[in-house]
Amino acid sequence: MAKPNVISKNELIEYAKECLVEKGIEKFTLKAVAEAGGVTQGTIYYHFRTKEQLLLEIVRDICDRSWSELSHHNENIIKQAFESAKSRCSSDSFFHKLFLTLVVSGFHNEKIKEQLGDILEKENEALSKHLTKIWSPTPIKGVSFETWGILLNAIVDGLAIQALLSKDFSVEKVYRELEQVLIGLSNPSKRECGK
Known part of the structure; x- marks a missing residue:
């Protein structure tokens, strides 16, 4: 070699x-x-x-850098995290195309599946940790911070799928409204009723 x-x-x-x-x-x-x-x-x-190992390292690198940059922001960390996610949420974003291609590969390759699982687990933990800083206690009794981290991570990945597949998908609008959901969960007095 x-x-x-x-x-x-x-x-x-x-x-x-x-x-x-x-x-x-x-x-x-x-x-x-x-x-x-x-x-x-x-x-x-x-x-x-392998090519797949290099692609996994690219995903890991992007995620690690993103969380490293976010860890320097003590205020509005979730807003910063969403801005970062939104910046990778477009019809021409290579990150989510790469990530989703690897997800599909993981259905047939245990090593890829395991490594992607590790990346997701690390992201879920980071989200959960940061949520504990903005919500105390959890905004809905019986829903743990761990579950909130998983749910938000899944929402971000789901929005990326929508952006990749639907040419009319409004990333700005959806992220703005998702931020309103989080504000409403963080501070019930700021919730707006039905529009």
Whole structure:
């Protein structure tokens, strides 16, 4: 097996992201990543055994960076999280196309399924942790912070599916109204009744 050149795994992930943006997931290859990084395919295989492993690392990297950036915001963390999610929620977003492609692959590949499950669990935990900072106690008796984190994560992924499949889907409107739902849950006195 070839030894890695003087390029790090993280640098290769950045080149891979560029390739995804330029070529789209349908034309994404390890060869294209090697060319973008100016390295051999052996170098790519040294760091990533398969294309799927590289794609999983891209998803993990994006999620980790997103939560790392959000952890620096003490105020309005949920608003910041939604802004981040909304920025990746468009008909041309490579992130959710990549994520959902990997989800489908996970139906037939236990390793991918397990790694995606780990990423989702980490995101659910991060959401739950941040919700405890804005809600005390949980806004609906009997619904744990753990469940709220899972529900919000599922809503964000579901909205991404809607945005990818429906050309008329209004990301701005839906996220604005979702924020109103959270405000209503956070502060019942700010709830507006029927419009």
